[in-house]
Amino acid sequence: MLKPCLILLTGCLSLAACSTPTPPAVPKSADELANEQFVRLAMQAVYLVGREANPEWHQASLEVRYTIDRQNQIVDCQARPVSNPELADKLPFNAKVAERMNRLCWQTVLPPMPSKLMDEGPTSELIAPLLFPEQA
Numbered sequence: 001m002l003k004p005c006l007i008l009l010t011g012c013l014s015l016a017a018c019s020t021p022t023p024p025a026v027p028k029s030a031d032e033l034a035n036e037q038f039v040r041l042a043m044q045a046v047y048l049v050g051r052e053a054n055p056e057w058h059q060a061s062l063e064v065r066y067t068i069d070r071q072n073q074i075v076d077c078q079a080r081p082v083s084n085p086e087l088a089d090k091l092p093f094n095a096k097v098a099e100r101m102n103r104l105c106w107q108t109v110l111p112p113m114p115s116k117l118m119d120e121g122p123t124s125e126l127i128a129p130l131l132f133p134e135q136a
Contacts, residue, residue, distance in 0.1 A: 035116065042126065042128065045110055046128040050132075052104055053104050054094075054097045058094055060091060060092065061132070064108075068125075070122060074106060077102070079098040082131075084129065087129060094132075113126070
Protein backbone atom coordinates (compact mmCIF):
# COMPACT_ATOMS: atom_id res chain seq x y z
CA MET A 1 0.00 0.00 0.00
CA LEU A 2 2.79 2.37 0.88
CA LYS A 3 4.84 1.54 -2.22
CA PRO A 4 2.22 2.77 -4.77
CA CYS A 5 1.82 6.02 -2.79
CA LEU A 6 5.58 6.57 -2.78
CA ILE A 7 5.76 5.97 -6.54
CA LEU A 8 2.91 8.43 -7.13
CA LEU A 9 4.53 11.01 -4.85
CA THR A 10 7.90 10.61 -6.58
CA GLY A 11 6.24 11.05 -9.97
CA CYS A 12 4.43 14.21 -8.87
CA LEU A 13 7.58 15.70 -7.38
CA SER A 14 9.57 15.00 -10.52
CA LEU A 15 6.89 16.63 -12.66
CA ALA A 16 6.83 19.64 -10.35
CA ALA A 17 10.59 19.97 -10.66
CA CYS A 18 10.28 20.01 -14.48
CA SER A 19 7.78 22.85 -14.63
CA THR A 20 8.93 26.07 -16.22
CA PRO A 21 9.17 29.06 -13.91
CA THR A 22 6.70 31.87 -14.38
CA PRO A 23 8.36 34.85 -16.04
CA PRO A 24 8.46 37.98 -13.90
CA ALA A 25 5.63 40.43 -14.48
CA VAL A 26 6.45 43.33 -16.76
CA PRO A 27 6.08 46.58 -14.85
CA LYS A 28 3.27 48.81 -16.10
CA SER A 29 4.03 52.15 -17.66
CA ALA A 30 2.92 55.41 -16.08
CA ASP A 31 0.27 55.79 -18.82
CA GLU A 32 -1.15 52.32 -18.11
CA LEU A 33 -1.30 53.04 -14.39
CA ALA A 34 -2.99 56.42 -15.00
CA ASN A 35 -5.55 54.80 -17.32
CA GLU A 36 -6.32 52.05 -14.80
CA GLN A 37 -6.74 54.59 -12.02
CA PHE A 38 -9.05 56.72 -14.18
CA VAL A 39 -11.24 53.72 -15.02
CA ARG A 40 -11.41 52.64 -11.37
CA LEU A 41 -12.30 56.14 -10.11
CA ALA A 42 -14.78 56.77 -12.94
CA MET A 43 -16.54 53.47 -12.18
CA GLN A 44 -16.86 54.46 -8.52
CA ALA A 45 -18.24 57.90 -9.43
CA VAL A 46 -20.83 56.49 -11.85
CA TYR A 47 -21.80 53.75 -9.41
CA LEU A 48 -22.50 56.27 -6.62
CA VAL A 49 -24.89 58.21 -8.85
CA GLY A 50 -26.39 54.94 -10.11
CA ARG A 51 -27.17 53.86 -6.55
CA GLU A 52 -28.95 57.18 -6.02
CA ALA A 53 -30.96 56.54 -9.20
CA ASN A 54 -31.90 53.06 -7.99
CA PRO A 55 -32.35 53.36 -4.20
CA GLU A 56 -34.71 50.36 -4.05
CA TRP A 57 -32.08 48.26 -5.85
CA HIS A 58 -34.44 47.14 -8.61
CA GLN A 59 -32.91 44.55 -10.89
CA ALA A 60 -31.67 46.49 -13.91
CA SER A 61 -29.04 47.00 -16.57
CA LEU A 62 -28.30 50.23 -18.37
CA GLU A 63 -25.38 52.15 -19.72
CA VAL A 64 -24.68 55.81 -19.30
CA ARG A 65 -23.00 57.63 -22.17
CA TYR A 66 -21.12 60.70 -21.03
CA THR A 67 -19.76 63.28 -23.44
CA ILE A 68 -16.84 65.09 -21.83
CA ASP A 69 -15.06 68.19 -23.13
CA ARG A 70 -11.33 68.86 -22.92
CA GLN A 71 -11.81 70.66 -19.57
CA ASN A 72 -13.30 67.41 -18.16
CA GLN A 73 -16.81 68.89 -17.98
CA ILE A 74 -19.84 66.76 -18.80
CA VAL A 75 -21.55 68.32 -21.81
CA ASP A 76 -24.07 65.52 -22.31
CA CYS A 77 -25.13 62.33 -20.58
CA GLN A 78 -27.82 59.82 -21.34
CA ALA A 79 -28.87 56.49 -19.88
CA ARG A 80 -29.99 53.84 -22.36
CA PRO A 81 -30.17 50.06 -22.68
CA VAL A 82 -26.88 48.19 -22.50
CA SER A 83 -25.41 47.70 -25.98
CA ASN A 84 -23.46 44.55 -25.00
CA PRO A 85 -25.87 41.65 -25.75
CA GLU A 86 -24.21 39.36 -23.20
CA LEU A 87 -24.97 41.83 -20.41
CA ALA A 88 -28.39 42.80 -21.74
CA ASP A 89 -29.60 39.19 -21.76
CA LYS A 90 -28.74 38.67 -18.10
CA LEU A 91 -30.48 41.68 -16.58
CA PRO A 92 -33.52 43.61 -17.83
CA PHE A 93 -33.38 47.26 -18.87
CA ASN A 94 -35.32 49.33 -16.33
CA ALA A 95 -36.79 52.47 -17.91
CA LYS A 96 -37.65 54.00 -14.52
CA VAL A 97 -34.07 53.70 -13.27
CA ALA A 98 -32.79 55.04 -16.63
CA GLU A 99 -35.14 58.04 -16.36
CA ARG A 100 -33.82 58.84 -12.87
CA MET A 101 -30.25 58.35 -14.07
CA ASN A 102 -30.87 60.81 -16.93
CA ARG A 103 -31.71 63.45 -14.34
CA LEU A 104 -28.89 62.53 -11.95
CA CYS A 105 -26.04 61.78 -14.35
CA TRP A 106 -25.18 65.49 -14.46
CA GLN A 107 -24.14 65.20 -10.81
CA THR A 108 -21.42 62.67 -11.59
CA VAL A 109 -17.99 63.96 -10.59
CA LEU A 110 -15.62 62.21 -12.95
CA PRO A 111 -11.87 62.14 -12.34
CA PRO A 112 -9.68 63.96 -14.88
CA MET A 113 -9.46 61.87 -18.03
CA PRO A 114 -5.87 61.13 -19.07
CA SER A 115 -5.03 62.88 -22.33
CA LYS A 116 -4.06 59.54 -23.92
CA LEU A 117 -7.67 58.34 -23.49
CA MET A 118 -9.25 61.45 -24.99
CA ASP A 119 -10.49 61.47 -28.55
CA GLU A 120 -8.87 63.84 -31.03
CA GLY A 121 -11.92 66.08 -31.31
CA PRO A 122 -13.23 68.64 -28.82
CA THR A 123 -15.11 65.99 -26.82
CA SER A 124 -14.68 62.38 -25.75
CA GLU A 125 -17.27 59.75 -25.00
CA LEU A 126 -17.25 57.59 -21.90
CA ILE A 127 -19.66 54.63 -21.80
CA ALA A 128 -20.31 53.27 -18.33
CA PRO A 129 -22.44 50.13 -17.89
CA LEU A 130 -24.45 49.90 -14.68
CA LEU A 131 -25.66 46.49 -13.56
CA PHE A 132 -27.96 45.92 -10.62
CA PRO A 133 -28.34 42.18 -10.05
CA GLU A 134 -30.92 40.72 -7.74
CA GLN A 135 -29.88 41.48 -4.19
CA ALA A 136 -29.99 38.49 -1.86
